[in-house]
Amino acid sequence: MSLPPRKTLASPLDELHPNERLKHDSRYLRGTLEHGLADPVTGAIAADDTQLTKFFGIYMQDDREVREERRLAKLEPLYQFMVRVRLPGGVCTTAQWLALDAQARATANGTLRLTTRQTFQFHGVLKQHLRRHVQGIVAAGLDTIAACGDVNRNVICTANPLQSAAHAAATETAQRLGTHLLPRTGGYREVMLEQPAEVAATNEEPLYGPTYLPRKFKIAIAVPPQNDVDVYAHDLGFIAIVEAGRIVGYNVLVGGGMGMTHKVPATFPRLGSLAGFCRAEDVIAVAEHTMLIQRDYGDRGDRGHARFKYTIEDLGVDWFREEMAKRLGRPLEPARDFHFESSGDRYGWIEGEDGLWHYTLFIENGRVADTPGKTLMSGLREIATLHQGIFALTTNQNLIIAGVPAALRPRIDALLHQHGIENVASHTGLRRGSMACVAMPTCGLAMAESERYLPSLVDRIDDLVRAAGLQQQEISIRMTGCPNGCARPYLAEIALVGKAPGKYNLYLGASANGDRLNALHRENIDETQILDELRSLLPRFAQEREPGESFGDFVVRAKVVRAMLAGRDFQL
Amino acid sequence: MGSPLQSIPDAGSSATALWASAPFDAALAGEVQHLVGRLDVGQKLWLSGYLAGSLASAAPVAKPAVAGAARPLITIAYGSHSGNGEQLAQRIGQAANARGLSFVVMDMLDCRKNHLQEAKYLLVVVSTHGEGEPPDHAKPLYELMHSRKAPKLDQLQYSVLALGDSSYAMFCETGRRFDAQFEALGARRLHDRVECDVDFQTAADQWVEAVVEAIARENPENAGVTSPSLALARPSATIATAHTRKNPFHAPLLVNQRLTGRNSTKDVRHIELSIEGSGMHYEPGDALGVVPRNQDAEVAAVLESLPFAPELPVEVGAQSATLRDALTHQLDIGLLSRPVVERYAEATGNDALRQLTLAGREADLQRYLHGRHLIDLLREHAPAGLEASDLVKLLRPLAPRLYSIASSLRASPDEVHLTVSHVTYESLGRERAGVVSGALAQLDGDVTAPVYVQRNPAFHLPSSSDAPLIMIGPGTGVAPFRAFLAEREATGARGRNWLFFGDRSFWSDFLYQSEWLEWRKRGLLERIDVAFSRDGAEKIYVQHRIQQRGRELYAWLESGAHIYVCGDAQSMAPDVERALLAVVREHGARSTEQAEEYLLQLQRERRYQKDVY
Numbered sequence A: 001m002s003l004p005p006r007k008t009l010a011s012p013l014d015e016l017h018p019n020e021r022l023k024h025d026s027r028y029l030r031g032t033l034e035h036g037l038a039d040p041v042t043g044a045i046a047a048d049d050t051q052l053t054k055f056f057g058i059y060m061q062d063d064r065e066v067r068e069e070r071r072l073a074k075l076e077p078l079y080q081f082m083v084r085v086r087l088p089g090g091v092c093t094t095a096q097w098l099a100l101d102a103q104a105r106a107t108a109n110g111t112l113r114l115t116t117r118q119t120f121q122f123h124g125v126l127k128q129h130l131r132r133h134v135q136g137i138v139a140a141g142l143d144t145i146a147a148c149g150d151v152n153r154n155v156i157c158t159a160n161p162l163q164s165a166a167h168a169a170a171t172e173t174a175q176r177l178g179t180h181l182l183p184r185t186g187g188y189r190e191v192m193l194e195q196p197a198e199v200a201a202t203n204e205e206p207l208y209g210p211t212y213l214p215r216k217f218k219i220a221i222a223v224p225p226q227n228d229v230d231v232y233a234h235d236l237g238f239i240a241i242v243e244a245g246r247i248v249g250y251n252v253l254v255g256g257g258m259g260m261t262h263k264v265p266a267t268f269p270r271l272g273s274l275a276g277f278c279r280a281e282d283v284i285a286v287a288e289h290t291m292l293i294q295r296d297y298g299d300r301g302d303r304g305h306a307r308f309k310y311t312i313e314d315l316g317v318d319w320f321r322e323e324m325a326k327r328l329g330r331p332l333e334p335a336r337d338f339h340f341e342s343s344g345d346r347y348g349w350i351e352g353e354d355g356l357w358h359y360t361l362f363i364e365n366g367r368v369a370d371t372p373g374k375t376l377m378s379g380l381r382e383i384a385t386l387h388q389g390i391f392a393l394t395t396n397q398n399l400i401i402a403g404v405p406a407a408l409r410p411r412i413d414a415l416l417h418q419h420g421i422e423n424v425a426s427h428t429g430l431r432r433g434s435m436a437c438v439a440m441p442t443c444g445l446a447m448a449e450s451e452r453y454l455p456s457l458v459d460r461i462d463d464l465v466r467a468a469g470l471q472q473q474e475i476s477i478r479m480t481g482c483p484n485g486c487a488r489p490y491l492a493e494i495a496l497v498g499k500a501p502g503k504y505n506l507y508l509g510a511s512a513n514g515d516r517l518n519a520l521h522r523e524n525i526d527e528t529q530i531l532d533e534l535r536s537l538l539p540r541f542a543q544e545r546e547p548g549e550s551f552g553d554f555v556v557r558a559k560v561v562r563a564m565l566a567g568r569d570f571q572l
Numbered sequence B: 001m002g003s004p005l006q007s008i009p010d011a012g013s014s015a016t017a018l019w020a021s022a023p024f025d026a027a028l029a030g031e032v033q034h035l036v037g038r039l040d041v042g043q044k045l046w047l048s049g050y051l052a053g054s055l056a057s058a059a060p061v062a063k064p065a066v067a068g069a070a071r072p073l074i075t076i077a078y079g080s081h082s083g084n085g086e087q088l089a090q091r092i093g094q095a096a097n098a099r100g101l102s103f104v105v106m107d108m109l110d111c112r113k114n115h116l117q118e119a120k121y122l123l124v125v126v127s128t129h130g131e132g133e134p135p136d137h138a139k140p141l142y143e144l145m146h147s148r149k150a151p152k153l154d155q156l157q158y159s160v161l162a163l164g165d166s167s168y169a170m171f172c173e174t175g176r177r178f179d180a181q182f183e184a185l186g187a188r189r190l191h192d193r194v195e196c197d198v199d200f201q202t203a204a205d206q207w208v209e210a211v212v213e214a215i216a217r218e219n220p221e222n223a224g225v226t227s228p229s230l231a232l233a234r235p236s237a238t239i240a241t242a243h244t245r246k247n248p249f250h251a252p253l254l255v256n257q258r259l260t261g262r263n264s265t266k267d268v269r270h271i272e273l274s275i276e277g278s279g280m281h282y283e284p285g286d287a288l289g290v291v292p293r294n295q296d297a298e299v300a301a302v303l304e305s306l307p308f309a310p311e312l313p314v315e316v317g318a319q320s321a322t323l324r325d326a327l328t329h330q331l332d333i334g335l336l337s338r339p340v341v342e343r344y345a346e347a348t349g350n351d352a353l354r355q356l357t358l359a360g361r362e363a364d365l366q367r368y369l370h371g372r373h374l375i376d377l378l379r380e381h382a383p384a385g386l387e388a389s390d391l392v393k394l395l396r397p398l399a400p401r402l403y404s405i406a407s408s409l410r411a412s413p414d415e416v417h418l419t420v421s422h423v424t425y426e427s428l429g430r431e432r433a434g435v436v437s438g439a440l441a442q443l444d445g446d447v448t449a450p451v452y453v454q455r456n457p458a459f460h461l462p463s464s465s466d467a468p469l470i471m472i473g474p475g476t477g478v479a480p481f482r483a484f485l486a487e488r489e490a491t492g493a494r495g496r497n498w499l500f501f502g503d504r505s506f507w508s509d510f511l512y513q514s515e516w517l518e519w520r521k522r523g524l525l526e527r528i529d530v531a532f533s534r535d536g537a538e539k540i541y542v543q544h545r546i547q548q549r550g551r552e553l554y555a556w557l558e559s560g561a562h563i564y565v566c567g568d569a570q571s572m573a574p575d576v577e578r579a580l581l582a583v584v585r586e587h588g589a590r591s592t593e594q595a596e597e598y599l600l601q602l603q604r605e606r607r608y609q610k611d612v613y
Helices: A018-024 A033-038 A047-056 A064-072 A094-107 A127-139 A165-180 A187-192 A280-297 A308-315 A317-328 A376-386 A406-418 A454-467 A527-544 A551-557 B013-020 B026-037 B041-057 B084-098 B113-118 B136-145 B173-184 B201-218 B228-239 B296-304 B323-330 B338-348 B351-356 B362-369 B374-380 B388-394 B435-442 B475-491 B513-521 B542-548 B550-558 B572-587 B592-604
Strands: A058-062 A079-084 A091-093 A112-114 A120-125 A219-222 A236-243 A246-254 A273-279 A348-351 A357-361 A390-393 A399-404 A434-436 A477-480 A494-500 A503-508 A519-525 B074-079 B103-107 B121-127 B157-163 B194-196 B249-258 B268-274 B287-290 B313-316 B319-322 B401-404 B415-421 B424-427 B430-433 B448-454 B469-472 B497-503 B527-532 B562-567 B608-612
Touching: A018 A047, A033 A047, A033 A127, A033 A187, A047 A058, A047 A187, A079 A127, A091 A094, A094 A112, A094 A120, A094 A127, A094 A376, A094 A390, A120 A127, A127 A187, A165 A219, A165 A236, A165 A246, A165 A280, A236 A280, A246 A280, A273 A280, A273 A317, A280 A308, A280 A317, A308 A317, A357 A406, A376 A406, A399 A406, A434 A454, A454 A477, A454 A527, A494 A519, A503 A527, A519 A527, A527 A551, B074 B084, B074 B136, B084 B103, B084 B121, B084 B157, B084 B201, B121 B173, B136 B173, B136 B592, B157 B173, B157 B201, B194 B201, B268 B435, B268 B448, B287 B435, B296 B323, B296 B374, B313 B323, B313 B388, B319 B323, B323 B388, B338 B351, B338 B362, B338 B374, B338 B388, B351 B362, B401 B415, B401 B435, B401 B475, B415 B435, B415 B475, B430 B435, B469 B475, B469 B550, B475 B497, B475 B513, B475 B562, B475 B608, B497 B542, B527 B542, B542 B550, B542 B572, B550 B572, B562 B572, B572 B592, B572 B608, B592 B608
Parallel strands: A219 A236, A434 A477, A477 A494, B074 B103, B074 B121, B121 B157, B157 B194, B469 B497, B469 B562, B497 B527, B562 B608
Antiparallel strands: A058 A079, A079 A120, A091 A390, A112 A120, A236 A246, A246 A273, A348 A357, A357 A399, A390 A399, A494 A503, A503 A519, B249 B268, B249 B448, B268 B415, B287 B401, B287 B448, B313 B319, B424 B430
16 A cells, blocks of 8 residues: 655654654663753753653653743742552552551652542652652652654553452553563663663663654553553553453554644544454464554654544554464454443442452542641551551542451541541542543643632532533543543543633543543633533533433433544544 | 042143153053043043952052052051941042152051061051950051060051940950050150041041141151142042942842752842942942931931920931931931940930949940840830930941942943842840841842942952952852952963852852852852751851861962952851861971961962951
């Protein structure tokens, strides 16, 4: 087939995006970071190095609220770093939780943030504390490498390995994938961990090579009927096929992804295309080949067109199947049947197949902090001390206190109550299904508020929900401060994507189980207009819905928005 | 602008005779005349100030400049941190010149044993610092005179003008000791020592006239041999700063920007004033005097506690004013000092206060003075029997505040920038602010500040633009270094530059951080080392950084670097000096004594300059 012109690994370096040269010349991500960390005159590191530290899970940010004030005062921006942990499958021991909690209070802003990729983020780490911070995480048996950057990111998986044998196997697969696809550079150990330089191989990165991937690469594993991970939203999705309680293999989805740029139709969210089925024993090989296909064919000329979803969109799923068959030595098998019910979490106590109990705790926007009357951080610290077991993070920014013997439940309930953090029965289904990215004041990309704003907006929408008698109806609502999609907004029944301070695009009509994108309903509207829209739609939904019909399906059926069947149509 | 100009020789035909006797060969004289002819009045003013300044910073400044002249009759030696000592020394020179007496003006630092032995008349202007300490430049001479190497001075007649601040316990101590030691070494006192408080002008003027008159009477044969070159060079330095404390320029505010971040424990301001049209000129290193004015509320509080009408006329110095005006513009109504309490106790017959000022109760007095303003004294001890005229006599004059200028005229024409720490503190239940810093910090909108330039030739850039600079300026002491770097950038100076800065917090107190970073990026600032005392468990100050960078710092010194220190005189400057001594000892393999000599030699070469306060 004839390929559209694209710059790939095969093209001359100088014809590629400047980041390719930067990676190539960075001596496997070392850059001048050592020097920058030692420079006491600035809280920043060199601009080029900020691209490299991402590969180590570290983003340089600044407090945007004081940026102008400090500029006038002839002070540099208040630079600080976001540090993201690599936590495949989202599982940590309660001992690790305690270590991260202590680290947040010692060298970050005193809070933990649970992310949509099932891991921890620290904010407000100052340059002088950066190494100590990362080393503290490593001392707890975790690391931060490849939590960002043009590499395979944290591999996510349907939450809680203790739920069933299949969940355990899926989590273990996520962890094996994470390890297998790790960057191997000694730069991380030398610069961040201050370990002695190793004897460097000629090619320190046998999988990635010196220019790594064209862009980030994300893998998710879902265990049906739960689609908490939004398995269609990732570069590579695996849907576990469970027979007699065992995972026999995985359906393979390729080319999903969320990010886009407002008003640029060539950019769009895309759901993964079903490419076939692989046996459980082949899952590592299939993942590696998929990533290397993207390494070799991904567009390295335009970072806005570099994600695997555009490679698949441009070259086609059939092309991918052929390429995979060549590399794997045999074709993928035909996809098997599966069924998803919901992309949300199941809150409260659930009994696992081995008789242990699991409590899914709603954490608004994933922010673990103490607030007046609601001492979440302290409470979880006490629970982690009491319960020597596992905390499982969900990809909806929630937390599962996992593997609790029945006898311990009352004491955990008491602590949840004592700290004012138990799931509130009066929470609406809308609030339980709410999710927001971090945005202001630290994220450099944010165009509008998100995490700090969504709770109060939900308060107002809740009035409409209650008035319509929909308080028990699960409705997903997601907000992001920019169109890049950290909270997977294009898979929410109601999505608000920032355009400018106080202004959002309103998208409606995604399915409740994550297999259909939403569509633009209103552009660039403020809170009053958002509430006006929902004030007319929610009562209509309450009155006109069919049995079991979700809000997302209703607005499509009622032709409030069109059914978004292909990502390429999203901005057309 | 009329009168000062008249003392500048006209470059036209009427000056031909003058040029004939000028110390230039004919070709050079022609070039200079041609050049001067192209200048307008303002440019001439500026140039005359510039030349005077560069003369003053070349060591030693000796006169007469006429080649082959005999040893001058009068030796004028000054030692002070501020420019006041030098300014007064120049005033003596003018007075001597007016009477045709030859003289030489020298910084005490350059005054060696042979100068003392050869001098006939020695006039000393010296200030006192801290707890009775001599200023840095006076120390070598002071130590010489108190050592076994001290010369016999039977041939010498002398007089001492002592500068001080009566709010310190050891008021004018250095002047007293010099006076006593000259006498002890056999010299004859020409005129009694005069001690000046912060408002030194009147007392100093009287002393200058008296001593010069006395010398003129003893030397009638010298009168009339005025050298034109003498009449030219010096007065022009004063002309360049035609605006004075008494005649300040009302400079419009351009910018009042807080420099410290929102979490800072300090309020440091960047103030920009316009001097457009003022004819004012300054060099990097010079200071800006700001004429003070007490806050209306503070004045009102004092007036309320007094039984006098605010509009009552009073005499302050030789001028009459209303009591309100005198308290607002002329008298210090802030922190109390020993003489004020003494005089108040006397005037009001207050025995309790008088007891407090007795010998042996120094600690009690200091405790009492701490944080107390005039208003507190008036409220605690009613002014029984006090007349308004007594009150204005017992108060000290309101002193102007000098700020190191933070800008370069070449980089920011028509502007002068200051770095002002706005100090507020609570004492006896009330919020207090520095008189001048408070007023500057509150400047807002379409207002002016009364200012004048105070030259500080002992703190100027090296004449060579290739000389490396090491600048040590923690806190607001960094101000002149912003001027130095701006100047070096504007003039394309190629010398390497190294800055040491320190303050409390990196995040909120790093004054002018983005400018240093920009200058570092452009290569102008080759090195910058910083110390922040409250960021870590250990308190780190600039002196620690100096020692840590000792090897390289010593190498810079050996390659001809000039060191400048600006800021706190109480602890920073001595700590920095100790660190520099340690660096020279360690990296120059010298004994302590040799290291001290090394630094002294740097001072004599004007390669180690301080502006500390």
